[in-house]
Amino acid sequence: MSSTRQQRYEAAAMTEDWPGVREGETFRPRALPGAVVAVRRRAAVRDDAEPAFFVHGLGGSSRNWSSLMERLAGDVDCEALDLPGFGASPPPGDGDYSVPAHARRVIRCLEASGRGPVHLFGNSLGGAAATRVAAQRPDLVRSLTLISPALPELRPQRTVVPTALLGAPGATRLMGRLTRDYPAERRARDVLRLCYGDPARITEHELAVAVAEQERRQALPWFWDSLGRSAAGLFHAYTLGGQQSLWRQAERVLAPTLLIYGGRDRLVAFRMARRAAIAFRDSRVLALPSVGHVAMMEVPDAVADAFRELRDEIAERPGAVVPPVVPRSPTGTAPRAGSRGVDASC
Numbered sequence: 001m002s003s004t005r006q007q008r009y010e011a012a013a014m015t016e017d018w019p020g021v022r023e024g025e026t027f028r029p030r031a032l033p034g035a036v037v038a039v040r041r042r043a044a045v046r047d048d049a050e051p052a053f054f055v056h057g058l059g060g061s062s063r064n065w066s067s068l069m070e071r072l073a074g075d076v077d078c079e080a081l082d083l084p085g086f087g088a089s090p091p092p093g094d095g096d097y098s099v100p101a102h103a104r105r106v107i108r109c110l111e112a113s114g115r116g117p118v119h120l121f122g123n124s125l126g127g128a129a130a131t132r133v134a135a136q137r138p139d140l141v142r143s144l145t146l147i148s149p150a151l152p153e154l155r156p157q158r159t160v161v162p163t164a165l166l167g168a169p170g171a172t173r174l175m176g177r178l179t180r181d182y183p184a185e186r187r188a189r190d191v192l193r194l195c196y197g198d199p200a201r202i203t204e205h206e207l208a209v210a211v212a213e214q215e216r217r218q219a220l221p222w223f224w225d226s227l228g229r230s231a232a233g234l235f236h237a238y239t240l241g242g243q244q245s246l247w248r249q250a251e252r253v254l255a256p257t258l259l260i261y262g263g264r265d266r267l268v269a270f271r272m273a274r275r276a277a278i279a280f281r282d283s284r285v286l287a288l289p290s291v292g293h294v295a296m297m298e299v300p301d302a303v304a305d306a307f308r309e310l311r312d313e314i315a316e317r318p319g320a321v322v323p324p325v326v327p328r329s330p331t332g333t334a335p336r337a338g339s340r341g342v343d344a345s346c
Contacts (some may be wrong), residue, residue: 057124060069061087085226197264
């Protein structure tokens with residue numbers, strides 16, 4: 001991409017009035033090699049808080065983490081990025097939307113901030129990228145929390161088929177034409193209903209912000225392209241074998257890992273919790289039977305409680321080292337640690 005075109009994209013996307021920035025959050029661009037990403041931050045209320053970093057899923061944005069970050073502000077210093085081509089981030093200069101490319105950008109973002117090791121969170125596509133980061137750069141990851149991570153399934157659910165088809169050649173252009181007259185409210189409502197296990201949990205405020213973001217994003221020239229290419233990149237990652245397999249990457253993760261799965265998830269099968277618990281060597285599972293694909297939005301209190309228990313368990317381990325304080329600029333029911341397959345109805 002030419003520098004002039006990249007600058008035009010950045011000007012179109014990266015503006016201060018991006019919808020959904022809550023009181024107490026800041027929203028700033030961060031330059032990386034080959035990309036500029038928007039980073040949402042909620043500073044901790046304590047100067048000695050450990051850093052946390054959040055990676056959203058396919059079609060999502062850093063806003064997906066706002067409710068959870070608000071609840072964790074007393075525990076960790078939070079940053080969440082918009083992956084290139086999503087939220088307020090312009091497309092990557094190299095046009096690479098593969099899972100390895102997303103993982104490299106997360107690594108570069110962490111290196112640029114100097115905040116590692118972090119408590120790393122990932123949802124869906126972001127969970128796949130976070131798994132690669134934790135496997136390849138254990139020095140950057142203190143703990144790993146994966147919410148409905150997009151790891152390969154032999155028998156995917158029927159409800160995931162439309163998402164998978166977005167990666168087919170020409171599919172996003174067709175979808176763009178077929179849905180160009182859809183109101184943003186309809187599109188936002190459909191996405192939320194797909195991702196929530198109980199649509200009654202979708203608040204009017206959440207819907208209003210989702211509509212505003214949808215209106216803004218679908219007016220950007222790369223909206224469908226980034227969605228389609230990321231979908232193709234994700235499903236290509238499902239086909240990789242050998243050491244590049246996402247399941248092999250999961251087996252290499254050393255960090256203590258919290259796995260969160262929803263019983264009403266229409267995009268990642270609930271049954272995958274068992275395989276994930278085996279693959280990640282130091283894992284514990286929080287099962288939420290009435291929850292869907294985005295537990296951090298639907299039941300943020302349950303997710304926050306589970307993370308706090310993970311963090312406390314890490315701190316109590318023999319030989320645990322309290323990390324140095326990194327200077328900063330001003331600006332359900334959880335399972336017992338180490339448990340597997342714990343049910344927590346919401």
